[in-house]
């Protein structure tokens with residue numbers, strides 16, 4: 224083990240230094256789904272503002288309660304000032320409305336009649352409502368818009384809940400090249416394309432295609448496609464150019480990527496892919512936020528010892544309560560480990576598992592029935608479970624650190640409840656920032 | 669149909685469900701539609717082709733076949749079936765027409781995917797018996813499921829004539845019948861439960877039959893709040909118990925006594941989690957749907973784990 228890189232040797236990510244640096248203009252929080260990207264983005268926004276910056280957070284899919292408590296739940300697609308921020312800074316936040324963002328681009332680029340024709344077209348509606356990559360594209364678009372407004376000195380972007388962190392980088396260009404693809408160009412101007420020598424067969428394919436599709440889908444649908452494509456004509460170049468421009472923005476100095484991951488195998492594997500991709504594309508990685516890390520205040524007690532001790536207590540319990548009566552045994556002081564009389568110890572009062580769908584019964588020790596050693600045994604089992612989790616998390620973290628020893632890391636403890644208000648965000652941010660100062664070792668429980 | 673928020677265990681639960689049905693002697697088809705080869709990974713086999721393949725056999729005489737539906741291939745099949753295209757299909761693919769039709773044409777992709785699954789549902793053997801006793805689909809996530817399944821109604825309206833129109837209508841009849849059930853996988857956390865509640869409402873509004881809620885990755889409740897309160901009230905007793913279990917002295921500052929604080933802290937977190945889970949369970953119960961629970965397997969789900977989950981599902985629905 225000594226030759227292996229462990230996360231405890233990984234450089235610490237100094238979050239406050241990143242937030243305080245006036246050169247930092249854009250922070251992108253990415254990672255796979257459910258790891259805490261939105262939470263991290265919002266928490267960084269709060270901290271940046273309270274350290275004096277004029278920040279805006281673009282969230283993509285905040286949990287309902289978080290959005291409500293920040294007052295950004297109404298989808299108006301523009302940043303709102305967040306109240307109750309301490310200090311001189313300012314925080315604005317918004318929640319992305321993908322369709323609205325798309326509609327706004329159309330409205331900005333086409334005259335009124337044309338815009339209406341596009342907005343009402345079923346193909347456009349399909350594209351704007353849920354085409355794979357539209358959300359990513361629109362997030363980039365919104366980022367570009369916020370940047371262009373130049374009202375904030377720091378923009379923090381959350382990314383869509385895709386399964387792969389890479390989608391955020393790839394989707395816009397995929398969409399762009401799709402809209403710019405051969406077939407679409409052909410639908411737009413079949414004559415032009417077909418006129419060139421060697422392209423004739425395309426023309427044949429084209430009319431066959433339209434014929435076939437027409438029969439298959441009905442002629443109306445095909446007319447819709449052509450109207451759609453014709454109406455979008457003016458904008459295609461625009462889409463590509465815009466996607467490219469925003470991509471460049473991500474490569475510019477002043478942009479910092481934070482990869483968010485939970486200490487789980489899948490999430491850290493995605494994080495590793497992402498780190499490699501950023502390096503490949505010359506995009507600046509600030510570090511890894513390892514969110515929802517577990518700790519223990521009693522980590523000197525191993526899982527094995529805790530379980531053994533719990534079993535000792537079970538056996539004591541059986542000896543003490545021959546009738547199975549759950550009476551309170553007087554807080555004992557008789558020493559000596561009792562040996563079990565009865566064969567396989569039945570764990571009294573302890574749940575076999577909460578796997579029955581009824582949650583009403585209390586399968587675990589309750590106050591009235593549980594003597595101290597039953598409760599102590601349960602505490603020890605809980606601890607053993609925690610220590611096993613810690614060991615698994617450590618293994619996955621170490622694997623990441625071995626692959627990418629250069630990546631600075633900040634850890635955030637898993638809180639027992641959800642994070643859904645300003646106070647919760649402040650707490651997360653505080654943990655993010657203070658991990659840099661902390662010496663090696665897991666976060667406090 | 670098995671849906672749920674991303675990452676809650678749709679693929680895992682769909683596979684366990686298919687296995688469970690096979691264990692009841694049924695010939696089952698497990699279908700995936702997102703082109704991610706999740707089934708192959710789970711069953712530890714090589715990538716699945718667009719072809720029905722047997723991937724598991726049960727001692728009870730049932731088996732699990734698997735199929736990864738590919739929308740482009742399905743479209744080519746249809747074109748072939750209706751128009752005998754021959755090599756022209758390849759040309760269509762080359763100019764991007766197939767890609768266009770399966771990605772942007774509203775709903776075409778979903779019609780093809782659900783259509784293929786419904787074809788398997790309705791397929792008959794020569795003797796007239798059903799080719800499959802059950803078809804399980806690892807469906808798109810809750811956010812898209814109502815649209816995915818409802819798309820046939822939409823398309824039947826959009827394409828007013830032609831084979832696609834007929835096909836869409838036929839698919840819709842199967843999906844809205846009692847042959848279909850959409851099961852939703854969730855975790856006992858705020859966002860997945862919220863998605864489940866929203867999903868149920870959407871499905872019901874679309875006239876699609878909702879099946880069961882499957883609460884996945886449930887962690888055991890080891891210590892109740894009342895017991896915790898009792899322990900808080902008498903810490904020395906806990907210290908003595910720990911000491912008795914061989915963990916050091918119980919007097920102030922001794923080893924066992926020093927464990928009490930941190931252990932209780934963990935118990936408080938545990939209790940807070942249980943309280944949160946209780947709220948989420950109540951939300952789920954309010955849906956009035958059959959509910960099953962699958963425990964969190966600490967080391968993840970491998971093939972053996974999948975069989976365990978399948979057995980657990982059977983136990984619960986036969987109870």
Ligand SMILES: Nc1ncnc2c1ncn2[C@@H]1O[C@H](COP(=O)(O)OP(=O)(O)OP(=O)(O)O)[C@@H](O)[C@H]1O
Pocket residue numbers: 386489672673674675676677678679680681706809884885886962963964965966967968969
């Ligand atoms: N009961 C369980 N115990 C432990 N791990 C589980 C359990 N169920 C699922 N998992 C694990 O959780 C992860 C996500 O599961 P799965 O891939 O089935 O989810 P999904 O909903 O299909 O995800 P996606 O939305 O990405 O398709 C996998 O690593 C899987 O092994």
Ligand SMILES: Nc1ncnc2c1ncn2[C@@H]1O[C@H](COP(=O)(O)OP(=O)(O)O)[C@@H](O)[C@H]1O
Pocket residue numbers: 255256257258259260261262263284285286384514515516635636637638639640641642643651858859
């Ligand atoms: N450190 C943490 N401790 C406890 N809960 C957390 C933590 N980080 C995030 N959460 C919760 O996890 C859920 C998912 O977080 P979210 O930020 O929405 O993830 P993502 O944006 O990556 O999908 C939310 O309910 C959030 O409150």
Ligand SMILES: [Mg+2]
Pocket residue numbers: 260261262283284285381382383384
């Ligand atoms: Mg999010």
Ligand SMILES: [Mg+2]
Pocket residue numbers: 678679680706806
């Ligand atoms: Mg899946």
